[in-house]
Amino acid sequence: MNQLISIRQIKKAHLPSNSRLRRIDTIRTPGLMNCKPAIFLDRDGVLIDDVGYLSRIDQIKLLDRVPESILLLQQHFYIIIVTNQSGIARSFFNEQDLLNVHTALINKLNAHGAIIDYIYFCPHFEGSTDPQYSITCNCRKPLPGMLLKAREEWGISMNKSFLIGDMMRDVTAGESAGVKSFLINNSSNNRSTHSVMQSYNLWDVSQQIISIHRKSNYTDSKIADTDNSNA
Numbered sequence: 001m002n003q004l005i006s007i008r009q010i011k012k013a014h015l016p017s018n019s020r021l022r023r024i025d026t027i028r029t030p031g032l033m034n035c036k037p038a039i040f041l042d043r044d045g046v047l048i049d050d051v052g053y054l055s056r057i058d059q060i061k062l063l064d065r066v067p068e069s070i071l072l073l074q075q076h077f078y079i080i081i082v083t084n085q086s087g088i089a090r091s092f093f094n095e096q097d098l099l100n101v102h103t104a105l106i107n108k109l110n111a112h113g114a115i116i117d118y119i120y121f122c123p124h125f126e127g128s129t130d131p132q133y134s135i136t137c138n139c140r141k142p143l144p145g146m147l148l149k150a151r152e153e154w155g156i157s158m159n160k161s162f163l164i165g166d167m168m169r170d171v172t173a174g175e176s177a178g179v180k181s182f183l184i185n186n187s188s189n190n191r192s193t194h195s196v197m198q199s200y201n202l203w204d205v206s207q208q209i210i211s212i213h214r215k216s217n218y219t220d221s222k223i224a225d226t227d228n229s230n231a
């Protein structure tokens with residue numbers, strides 16, 4: 001369990017070597033569509049301290065009870081991070097720095113047995129001096145592009161999935177993609193007047209999600225830990 005996890009970059013996404021996701025062939029196996037629920041997690045302020053444009057491995061600090069929350073959720077859901085990383089467009093760090101940070105994060109979690117199946121990141125920001133990143137994209141939250149891509153690429157069933165974020169833009173992205181969304185209402189954002197499911201930390205949200213999931217009529221088979229064969 002504690003072997004070192006590596007990450008492959010695929011366009012604007014990171015695939016950890018211990019991911020349990022498999023590409024779907026919806027034409028040959030239509031039944032596989034809509035049977036894969038996921039938890040979409042914002043990164044900063046949900047999994048780790050939000051230090052603002054985090055760029056170095058030594059800045060990564062896991063928040064309270066994060067590994068055990070993921071351990072609980074991963075039994076029933078694929079775990080997918082969706083993170084805005086406009087620090088790339090702003091030239092605060094580059095895609096290699098982000099890959100290094102995510103490799104370190106995934107290995108920290110893996111030391112506890114916690115799995116991240118995929119990471120989508122949005123490197124864009126309108127007004128960047130770098131033309132490749134200065135675009136009006138559909139992936140920067142509050143837009144739902146990263147979640148919609150997960151549905152398309154992996155066959156994630158949105159109506160059985162959940163998003164957990166610490167900003168209203170996360171919740172907006174989730175709701176726009178048809179995913180039930182939770183706001184972690186920490187000290188930096190106690191301002192939502194929106195009728196959204198709120199909680200104070202990831203552990204509390206995770207227990208609520210498991211309870212909702214159990215009450216649904218949806219019968220799931222537990223997601224098995226498997227070696228990665230996407231390579």
Ligand SMILES: [Mg+2]
Binds near residue numbers: 046165
């Ligand atoms: Mg955040």
Ligand SMILES: [Zn+2]
Binds near residue numbers: 122123124137140
């Ligand atoms: Zn984007």
